[in-house]
Amino acid sequence: MSKLNTNSNAYIIIYSAVLVVIVAFLLAFVYQALKPMQDANVALDVKKQILYSLNIRDLDGAAAEAKYAEVVKAEADKDGRKYYMCNIDGQNVLVVQLKGMGLWGGISGYIALHDQKQPKVFGAYFNHESETAGLGAEIKDSQAWQEKFIGKRIYDDNYDVVLSVVKKVEDPETQVDVVTGATLTSVGVDAMIKDCLKDACANAFALFEDIMKQGSSAKEANVEPKSEED
Numbered sequence: 001m002s003k004l005n006t007n008s009n010a011y012i013i014i015y016s017a018v019l020v021v022i023v024a025f026l027l028a029f030v031y032q033a034l035k036p037m038q039d040a041n042v043a044l045d046v047k048k049q050i051l052y053s054l055n056i057r058d059l060d061g062a063a064a065e066a067k068y069a070e071v072v073k074a075e076a077d078k079d080g081r082k083y084y085m086c087n088i089d090g091q092n093v094l095v096v097q098l099k100g101m102g103l104w105g106g107i108s109g110y111i112a113l114h115d116q117k118q119p120k121v122f123g124a125y126f127n128h129e130s131e132t133a134g135l136g137a138e139i140k141d142s143q144a145w146q147e148k149f150i151g152k153r154i155y156d157d158n159y160d161v162v163l164s165v166v167k168k169v170e171d172p173e174t175q176v177d178v179v180t181g182a183t184l185t186s187v188g189v190d191a192m193i194k195d196c197l198k199d200a201c202a203n204a205f206a207l208f209e210d211i212m213k214q215g216s217s218a219k220e221a222n223v224e225p226k227s228e229e230d
Helices: 009-053 060-070 143-147 182-199 200-220
Strands: 070-077 081-088 091-101 105-115 120-128 164-166 175-177
Touching: 009 060, 009 105, 009 120, 060 175, 070 120, 070 200, 091 182, 105 164, 105 182, 120 143, 164 182
Parallel strands: 164 175
Antiparallel strands: 070 081, 081 091, 091 105, 105 120
């Protein structure tokens, strides 16, 4: 019986192939085992971001879940954008999902609106995929910069978006100054706000009026409103 030649090309190729298959199987198994936990963490992170836009911060996982369930009364979707009807201390607040492009990649966030007649910013939170730490990443890391949006007027009398991020603030009622050293990322935030908020107010109130009507009809019929999954 001939001895196996472990230095042959055939042996090396077969050994490598078997090893790759085993490693791939193990990675797939670990991925499937951890996926529910990963999905739960992603969902919790989204809820925390929405709470940040409502000026609710510094909550751990369980506290954030409980607070989200308390303040978020309804969710809706239109044209691929999500809207959230919230109630903070008896005040109705609408949270709008934002998506755009920064200097090096995607940026996102949530902005909360209140006062239906003349909507103003209740709170804001921004996120990014790959902006530079200490510069563009400040749109996420700087709570102080996010808080500059609070109280700013969003629309003019024609419901055109006037909320903006600028290099030199001339109208403190509607403008926020750019992040220092991150002008291009700030320009991306400005474009994202204008694009995502141009129809947001009308969309949000129309969606939530439908939700409220569905809820009222269900109550009158003495049944609970059904979710889309039902």
